[in-house]
Structure formats: C-alpha cells, structure tokens
Amino acid sequence: MQNKVGNETFINNTLKDNNIKAKKKFGQNFLKDSKVLSSIVEKSEVDKETLVIEIGPGLGSLTELLCEKAGFVIAYEIDNDLIPILNDNLSKHNNIEIINKDILEVDINEDINKYIKDYKKVYLVANLPYYITTPIILGLLSKTSLIKRYVMMMQKEVADRLTSKPKTKDYAAITIAIQFRGIAKTIINVPRSSFIPEPNVDSSVIKLDLYDEKKYFPKNDELFFEITRLAFNQRRKTLINNLQNKYNKAFIQKMLENLNYKPAIRAEELDINDFISISDYINENYKEE
Ligand code: SAM
Numbered sequence: 001m002q003n004k005v006g007n008e009t010f011i012n013n014t015l016k017d018n019n020i021k022a023k024k025k026f027g028q029n030f031l032k033d034s035k036v037l038s039s040i041v042e043k044s045e046v047d048k049e050t051l052v053i054e055i056g057p058g059l060g061s062l063t064e065l066l067c068e069k070a071g072f073v074i075a076y077e078i079d080n081d082l083i084p085i086l087n088d089n090l091s092k093h094n095n096i097e098i099i100n101k102d103i104l105e106v107d108i109n110e111d112i113n114k115y116i117k118d119y120k121k122v123y124l125v126a127n128l129p130y131y132i133t134t135p136i137i138l139g140l141l142s143k144t145s146l147i148k149r150y151v152m153m154m155q156k157e158v159a160d161r162l163t164s165k166p167k168t169k170d171y172a173a174i175t176i177a178i179q180f181r182g183i184a185k186t187i188i189n190v191p192r193s194s195f196i197p198e199p200n201v202d203s204s205v206i207k208l209d210l211y212d213e214k215k216y217f218p219k220n221d222e223l224f225f226e227i228t229r230l231a232f233n234q235r236r237k238t239l240i241n242n243l244q245n246k247y248n249k250a251f252i253q254k255m256l257e258n259l260n261y262k263p264a265i266r267a268e269e270l271d272i273n274d275f276i277s278i279s280d281y282i283n284e285n286y287k288e289e
Contacts, residue, residue: 006061008032011196014059018085022197026079027129029195030058031153036190040205041065043187044125044151051112051119053147055103055126055136058082060089062127067093071119074111076103103136112146122146127153130199134158134174141181150208151187159186159204166271173232177225179272182210216276224279231267231275238264247286255281 011030015021022028031037040062046052046069054075057063059082066073073096077086083100090096099111112122124147128136133154140147154162157170163184164170178184188205192198218224233242240263243252256263259277270278 006031006037006059007034008196010061011059014085014089018081020081023079027056027131028058028079029130029197029199031061031127031190031194032196033190033194034061036188036194037062037065039188040125040127040151040153041069043205043207044123044149046070046123046125049120051115051122053108053112053122053124053126055124056129057086057098058127060086062125063090063096064093066125067096071095072115073097074099074115076101076106078102104132104139108140108144109146112144116146121148123149123151125151130155130158130201137162138174138177141177145210148210150210151205152208153188153190153203153205155199156189156202156204159206162206162208167268171268173225173228173267176228176272176275178208180216180224182208184208216272218276218283219280220283223283224276227279227282228267228275231270231278235266235268238266239270240264242267247282251286255285 011032022030046066048069048071050070052066052070052073054063054066054073057075057077063073063075063086067090075086075096076099077083078101080100083098086098090098099106116122124140137150137152140150160170161172161174162178163186164172164175184206186204187207190203190205192200192202227243230246231239231242233245240249240252240256253263255278256265259281
C-alpha cells in the first residue's frame, strides 16, 4: 500500500472527505511537500531506538514517516476533529499513542516515562503551530531534560532568532536561552508555497542538540534569565536604560565600569558569557532598597 504521506491531493481529499477546513486558530498549515517531510525525518536521525515526541500531527503526514523510522511516537494534537482522521490514517501502525491534549498543558515527563525504558533516546520532531512556538520551546526546555534533540519547523524569522549570533539584528534574549542549553542550527528552509493553506511567512527547520552536561554556570540561573530578558526589552536602548527598569542607574554605571564595559553598551553586543558576568555581579553586589 502506498504511504498516505502529505501531498496536495492527500491533504485536499482528507479535508474534503471529512468536511473540515484547516483551522487558523490552531495554526493549521499542512505540509504538502513530501521531499521536505522525508528530509525532516532523515535529518533528525530517528531510528528504532528513538522515542519521538511530535506536536501537532495534523493529518498525520509527518507522523506516518516517523512511525516507520522510530521505535515509538507520542503525538499531541489539540484539535478533536483531527483525532478520528489520525486514527484512520495511521491505523497500520501500532507504535504510536495519539494524545488529544494541548501541549502546553501536558505532564511531558509522565508521558515520556511511560515508554522511555524501551528506548535509548528521546527526540522531538514537529511542524510546530506557529502561534505558540516560543511558549512550546521555552516550556519544554524548562519542564523536561529527557528530550535530547529538538527538530522543529517554525516561522523563518523565529528560527533566525534562535540560531543567531551577537551583533546581528536577530540576536535576542531567546537566542541566549537556547545557547544556554545547546547548539541550534537551521537545517532546511521551506518556502510558504509548501503548505496548505499557504501561510504569509516562510519557514525553516532547526535542529537543537542539547548539551549532555550543563555548560554555563551563572551563580543564579533565574537572575541570569531575568537580566537577559530585561537587557533586550527595548533593543535600541542601551543596557543602562533597559536595566534601569529594575536597578538604579548609579549601580549599573558602576557595574559597567567595574566589569570594563563602555557606558553606552547595548544588549546585542554582549554574548552569553558577558550576561553571566553581569548577572553574577548583580547577584553579588545588588542590595534591594
Ligand atoms: N504536522 C502537520 C503537518 O506537518 O502537516 C500539521 C502541522 S500544523 C503547522 C500544527 C498542528 O499543531 C495542527 O495540527 C494543530 O491542530 C496542532 N496544534 C495547535 N496548537 C496545539 C497545541 N496547543 N497542542 C497540540 N497541538 C496543537
């Protein structure tokens, strides 16, 4: 039997036969390019020793390929209407659990722990719903350390931010949050014409491999992330101006002097180690008034 993987006819027929439309509120843009689908699975290097987490299986195109290559797939789909379609399209596979829940609400560790003993590694592979890309990534990174690799399709603009370098226009607080945990790179660029319906942005797939061991050691992780977010609050402003929202100006000026930064420095000129020095300094020297 031929694979029911995503191509234009498959997607259009499935929507028509089930009398449904792609729902904008759930970020439903179905990938119709089977070459891109295969390439995502190939580049994620999923094998039978891998437990895969998929977010938003949609009509099951990527899921079908994942079931073929992976040991087991846990797929979270929020849209009730898609569950019978997924069950039908994936009926020949017995290595999948489809969970009809919002990914932002699930206890991911509990679900992974149900299956993990039979597999060597856990990877996430997904064509993400774009309206919640950042909460999904930051949420999972903070909730679980069981997932070692993230292969995710997202809006190109967001991918550029996650994989950028200091002193570029895309460099942001989230770039540093990602660097803190691992190495991210763009592996595939996908034009908007590869989706049904066509979104008004282009997409990229990124691969994020987490460090096996923690690599950066600020004295206070929470403060480090808070300072990074504050520092990028308004990109065009200097670090002094942004940090002034929380700390007094004289303290920040003194800090920059002591740490040998120029007074007009901006967040985008600082790398992750600079942010560690700054947050360590604040951690040690700032006394709440
Ligand atoms: N994987 C399919 C594909 O590649 O064609 C569909 C990808 S589509 C961009 C995003 C999918 O995520 C949709 O199926 C949508 O219903 C689902 N989704 C949206 N919000 C979700 C949430 N909070 N939790 C789980 N799934 C969600």
